[in-house]
Amino acid sequence: MPDLLKRLGGPLIVVLLLLVSIVSMVLDRRRVEDGGRPLPWWQATILEVTAPIERLISAPIDGVKGIYRDYVDLLSVRSDNVRLAERLAEIESENMQFREALVTSGHLERVAAMRDETEIAMLPAEIVGLDVTPWFRSILLDRGSEHGVLPGNPVVTQDGIVGVVTATSAHAAKTMLLLDHQSAVDAVVQRSRARGIVRGAGREILEFEFFVRESDVVVGDDVVTSGLGGIYPKGLRLGRVSEIREATGQLTQIAVVRPAVDLGQLEQVFVMMRRGPTMELLYRSNAPEGDLAGPAAVSSPPPLHEAGPSMAPSGGAEASAGAEVAPP
Amino acid sequence: MKSTLAVLALGLAALMLQGGLARAFAPPWCPDLAWLVVVGIGLRWPGFISGFVLSAILGFAMDAVSGSLLGQHALLRLVSYLVAAIAARQLDLSGGIPTALLTFTLSLGYGFGIVTTRAVFLGSGLRSALGSGFIAEAIGVEGVAVAVAQAFVNMLCAGAVIGIVEWIVNRFADEELSRRGGLALGYSGRGRP
Numbered sequence: 001m002p003d004l005l006k007r008l009g010g011p012l013i014v015v016l017l018l019l020v021s022i023v024s025m026v027l028d029r030r031r032v033e034d035g036g037r038p039l040p041w042w043q044a045t046i047l048e049v050t051a052p053i054e055r056l057i058s059a060p061i062d063g064v065k066g067i068y069r070d071y072v073d074l075l076s077v078r079s080d081n082v083r084l085a086e087r088l089a090e091i092e093s094e095n096m097q098f099r100e101a102l103v104t105s106g107h108l109e110r111v112a113a114m115r116d117e118t119e120i121a122m123l124p125a126e127i128v129g130l131d132v133t134p135w136f137r138s139i140l141l142d143r144g145s146e147h148g149v150l151p152g153n154p155v156v157t158q159d160g161i162v163g164v165v166t167a168t169s170a171h172a173a174k175t176m177l178l179l180d181h182q183s184a185v186d187a188v189v190q191r192s193r194a195r196g197i198v199r200g201a202g203r204e205i206l207e208f209e210f211f212v213r214e215s216d217v218v219v220g221d222d223v224v225t226s227g228l229g230g231i232y233p234k235g236l237r238l239g240r241v242s243e244i245r246e247a248t249g250q251l252t253q254i255a256v257v258r259p260a261v262d263l264g265q266l267e268q269v270f271v272m273m274r275r276g277p278t279m280e281l282l283y284r285s286n287a288p289e290g291d292l293a294g295p296a297a298v299s300s301p302p303p304l305h306e307a308g309p310s311m312a313p314s315g316g317a318e319a320s321a322g323a324e325v326a327p328p
Numbered sequence: 329m330k331s332t333l334a335v336l337a338l339g340l341a342a343l344m345l346q347g348g349l350a351r352a353f354a355p356p357w358c359p360d361l362a363w364l365v366v367v368g369i370g371l372r373w374p375g376f377i378s379g380f381v382l383s384a385i386l387g388f389a390m391d392a393v394s395g396s397l398l399g400q401h402a403l404l405r406l407v408s409y410l411v412a413a414i415a416a417r418q419l420d421l422s423g424g425i426p427t428a429l430l431t432f433t434l435s436l437g438y439g440f441g442i443v444t445t446r447a448v449f450l451g452s453g454l455r456s457a458l459g460s461g462f463i464a465e466a467i468g469v470e471g472v473a474v475a476v477a478q479a480f481v482n483m484l485c486a487g488a489v490i491g492i493v494e495w496i497v498n499r500f501a502d503e504e505l506s507r508r509g510g511l512a513l514g515y516s517g518r519g520r521p
Contacts, residue, residue, distance in 0.1 A: 013377055017380065017381070024397075024399025042392070062351065129347030129351075132355055133355060133360060133442065134356040134474045134477075135439065135442040136396050140393060180395060
């Protein structure tokens with residue numbers, strides 16, 4: 001018997017480890033679908049150790065990149081100044097017209113009141129690491145649960161959406177970028193309000209899949225979040241339509257969208273310290289007792305009657321629809 | 329034991345280094361150094377089972393910092409290790425070119441493995457993934473280009489990383505091997521200097 005065990009020990013370990021990795025994937029998929037659970041201790045420990053070291057490694061890289069970028073920016077500062085001054089004058093004029101229209105219709109006070117109610121706190125965070133495999137688009141941030149960051153918090157820059165936090169340790173947070181294959185965001189064309197889902201293509205572009213085949217969309221249209229997915233607030237910029245694909249042979253129309261944020265040049269981002277209603281419901285139902293205490297800005301979920309149809313893609317990015325939240 | 333700890337430390341250091349390096353060399357132009365350590369273990373590590381366990385640990389560590397499913401990198405790194413270990417025992421891999429070609433092929437396979445496991449575990453199962461052509465669609469021309477680019481970068485860095493693994497094996501393992509008095513699973517020493 002000991003001889004048999006000795007002979008079979010090696011193959012048994014091989015089969016066992018292969019099985020463990022497969023079972024881990026099945027369980028992790030279920031975890032993603034259920035909205036996530038806190039990271040196991042060993043994963044959190046690896047993140048805790050990795051994040052500061054990666055930060056040390058990336059600091060000189062960022063320094064060199066910063067000097068180069070500053071130099072390039074300086075070269076075009078004069079022409080940019082003239083162009084921006086013209087643009088500012090145009091926007092001020094437009095703004096005046098919109099304000100006039102809002103005052104006339106009596107919407108201005110209501111919009112102002114709503115904005116006060118829905119102000120969302122932002123936490124600046126630095127990117128310390130990137131996923132090295134091109135098949136997954138995720139980043140590692142230097143802020144974690146100790147800073148109030150929770151899985152499900154949207155991550156943005158001044159230009160638009162970056163992604164969503166998927167897991168946190170005490171001082172680090174894994175964030176899935178918009179470009180990831182698992183990412184899907186409920187979105188609208190800003191001009192025509194044509195609605196659909198913006199999915200990550202795993203490359204440097206996004207794919208906007210419209211709900212209606214003959215949607216009103218043209219190249220150059222801005223695409224923003226609809227707020228109906230329950231993860232991101234309404235009105236955040238996703239990108240600009242760069243190509244419209246022929247709908248022949250397809251049930252839906254698809255447009256290619258260039259992300260508003262240059263996700264390859266990211267250094268600093270902002271974590272929105274409030275989860276969307278869908279994420280709040282998912283994580284709240286999964287979190288153990290005592291783990292619910294998030295940052296002060298975390299709001300309670302909205303009434304369920306505001307929820308819309310389910311749009312959950314496999315792997316769960318934007319899950320079922322929730323109530324809209326006004327932009328920060 | 330010393331050599332095991334040294335290789336484990338090397339794998340974890342590679343994991344952290346590549347995360348930072350990716351800031352300068354965006355994927356697919358950043359080498360997967362931690363994966364190369366696993367391939368190096370497959371090619372140069374004397375103990376088959378201990379190498380397998382090491383690869384599993386490094387695979388799960390990669391899953392912890394990556395956006396993958398937990399176990400996805402672990403499974404594919406175990407497969408990479410198995411192929412590399414079997415190749416080292418069955419083929420004549422002396423010289424840089426055979427090792428570079430093996431690394432290139434393994435890296436390509438790794439990319440397709442990621443796409444396939446994603447389609448199976450995040451899609452609607454193996455049969456559906458194969459039947460609907462989802463895997464082929466998910467890979468696509470651009471996917472193949474990305475896989476080839478990363479395989480090329482990995483191939484360029486393979487020599488250095490496998491060399492470090494080899495150095496660790498030579499530095500620590502000889503005395504351990506002589507103490508144990510043999511190599512596991514019919515290891516013939518081919519592929520090892």
